[in-house]
Amino acid sequence: MSGRKEDFVPNTPGKVGMYVCGITAYDVCHLGHARSAVVFDIIKRYLRYRGFDVTHVRNITDIDDKIIAKAAQENISTDEVAGKYTEEYYHDMELLGVGRADIEPNATDHIKEMLEAIETLINKGFAYPVDGDVYFEVSKFEGYGKLSGKNVDDLISGARVDVDDRKKSPLDFALWKASKEGEPWWESPWGKGRPGWHIECTAMSSKYLGNSFDIHGGGADLTFPHHENEIAQSEAYSGEQFVKYWIHNGFITVDKEKMSKSLGNFFTIKEILNKYEPEVVRYFLLTAHYRSPIEFSDVQLNEAELSIDRYYTTVLRVSDFLEAPESKEKNINAEELEELLSSFKDKFHNAMNDDFNTASALGFIFELIRELNRFLDGKPSGQKAHDIVVRASDLLAEVGGVLNIFNKTPKEWYSALMKTKNISFSDEDLEQKIQERQQAREEKDWAKADVIRNELAELGVVLEDKKDSTRWKIKLG
């Protein structure tokens, strides 16, 4: 609320109430929606990991102008439109590793609560009905603009809002809208109508989290007017502080410009997932701090892919090491790795405690990966080395789990890549080629071995020779 970072102290110790604005279900989601969902998914996961009892509410707006327009266009009901795109949303989010919220309320299931809130606001003198509409009177609410840093006079003088003579001020916003011919409607004391956009969040958040809760989130574009209006309504309604901490995620940009529906410069999640693994997209979204803009490009996605590959490559090395037959203690030069192991969790926690700095956290993860690789390069063996490697890989898995990345086996990763890269090669064919080449290698027929290796490389499969076997991976970059 202060516009800067603050120490996090929840209203009730150990418990967190978090409300995040979900989507308006009228079309398929693009990467911008994914970012918001992933950011708050990470926040929730991290808070839970640190022991908070989090109640996460994420609403779905299932009635509004665009849904009505879409329904008319496709000649189906608004419920069908909203239902369809809500399902698409859940599907996309599941692929991206975004967990479901604890409570996922629809606006239209809470008309009663909204009507109750609107009536209270009218009774308290904060709202007025006109011709079947009801408006919130902004000038009655002291402190309007406190979230977005705007002041009412500036807003009025610079108003680009449609002038509507029925409103007392151009800033007043609709709590309830009279329905037009053919539109869906609900009965209300002011006639047939439907809710305005902002009121659903007030009604539903107070129902599920109480009048005052800890975290409210959404995209930075919701700060004004949506969240500003929510504050006005909610605090006017309850007389209590609405939200303690506001969290707004930055935008995805394309050529430095905000990715958005209206600019038409958006890529849908489905389009992107045709080319990249969901894990790559999720990782990409974590490479910058959640408040910063993040530029979408193939270069960036490819780099994310390479980074993840580096992780899985290390996992392969670890399993090779752990599967190797027991042997005597030797080459234990583990000082640096052990030092890092003992400080690693603190580093990770500090990064995440500092406003969920995932980019910094990833830096520490790769620092550990490098040290681990370095240790393995020393060809250590014995119980002590074994324990250290297990400890390192457990730590990596633990923090990967918090971020919900790095949760595949290397084999799953490469098989998945094979699909997204459209490499049509069955496991059997591949194994056969490798066998064939292994034979050639044993006979020191290097020419033949190289032919096979090149042949596979053409198809996008790279081979890595080990002492007495060969591993395949997918060529990246």
Added chain:
RNA sequence: GGCGACGUACCCAAGUGGCUAAGGGGGAGGUCUGCAAAACCUUUAUGCAUCGGUUCGAAUCCGAUCGUCGCCUCCA
């Protein structure tokens, strides 16, 4: 016009008062390897848009300038 954010190497990106400016990608050289690949090592910003100021000390605070973007209208 009002309000706000940002500008760190070839690219991406942490760092917001004090040891040698994280990490990833790319480049160059090397170790390893039949050759590769991977991994590792060395190297690639005496400098953090520019100019001033505060301070013993600033990428980090303050001011100005330039540039980019966002919100003020539906928007994650």
